[in-house]
Amino acid sequence: MKHKIVAKVGNAKHNKQAEGAGIDRKLHDPVADRLIPLEPLDLRKIRSIDDLIRAMAKTAFTGRQLGEAADVLEAMARDQDCFVVMTLAGAMTVAKQGLIIAELIDRGIVNAIVSTGALMAHGLVEATGRAHFRHNPEFSDEELYEAGYNRVYDTLEPEQNLDDVERVMHAVFGGWNSDETMCSYKLNRAIGAHLAKRSKSERGILKSAYEQNVPVFVPAFSDSELGLDYALTNRERDKQKKARFRFDPFEDLEHFAATLLSQKRIGIFTIGGGVPRNWSQQFGPFIELRHRRGGEDLPLKRYHYGLRICPEPVHWGGLSGSPYSEAISWGKFVPPSEGGKFGEVFVDATVGLPMIVAAVLERLTKKPAAKKKIIQLTK
DSSP states (O other), rough: HHHHHHHHHHHHHHHOOOOOOHHHOOOOOTTTTTTOOOOOOOOGOSSSSHHHHHHHSOOHHHHHHHHHHHHHHHHHHHHHEEEEEEEEEESSSTOOOOHHHHHHHTTSSEEEEEEEEEHHHHHHHHHTTTOOOOOOOTTHHHHHHHHTTOOOOOOOOOOHHHHHHHHHHHHHHHHOOOTOBBBBHHHHHHHHHHHHHHHHOOHOOOHHHHHHOOOOEEEETTTTTTHHHHHHHHHHHHHTTTOOOBBBBHHHHHHHHHHHTTEEEEEEEEOHHHHHHHHHHTTTHHHHHHHTTTTOOOOOOOOOOEEEOOOOGGGGGGGOOOOHHHTTTOBBOOOGGGTTTEEOOOOOHHHHHHHHHHHHHHHHHHHHOOOOOOOOOOO
């Protein structure tokens, strides 16, 4: 009992000292401390999306994040020596964001894509003139299955669309030389070439990527409709006594690494997280390990810019929610103290992506960026 009383007395004494310290503290002048003041968002002054995003940058919370993110994307777009990798996860093409990505490719802002296979497959639906549809909640998932409608949250992908994708893949596989080892960036380029010839009136990610010589990598290729079409094609070739197509994902890794090693600076623009983000970010450790373990004379190369849009919270511990500061510890990013520039927005990408990109395109229209000096390997 005495021990508890002594502890209480000790705490009371400590509290009095703390209160005294508060009374004696010297209050700083925020102007003298060079703190940046915030500004009320005045809608009377807003005339464009860029006006809104710039005004939001001077507010707080997610609004400020959106404004800062636009500044990072603009910096990447204007840096002549910056090769920008865009990583894509989630149902972005089902959610009708594909043309935004195609626009970034066509404008030369994005120079490589790393994506889930599903996102590319659903993007093929758009590129062949097919549509996605609103889900009517009056229909159960059992009824949707029987009717051939695949649900993605509030949107439907008709199974007929995926049959159309299979027909595109059949045509592409039909023209493939079985002596050449396949990998995702080579296959996606072949799909883009097919679309450029057969779907001239439509726009799409793979078509734009082909026309602008932008490689599209799908690290988890078998985890997609495209991967299933590949597997089914090989089973048919078995029946026909034809040699199977060979697929080597490490050709993707080597080509990606060689492409980034050829650049002066690199940036990454991430939607979501998952395999595309991790696969792209492991470039830095891969090069470092080749130097440290393999004895190769290679420069330490890390991402100079980073912009990600993802609502995943950091406290779950997964990569999708991890901040760029964590990636610095892995040797993946240049720290801000050495010039690294990052933006992170915790919001649904169907909200954040259109606003950020629209604002930056407005800026580039008013003041065009100089042509980039990047290198695209053609192997």
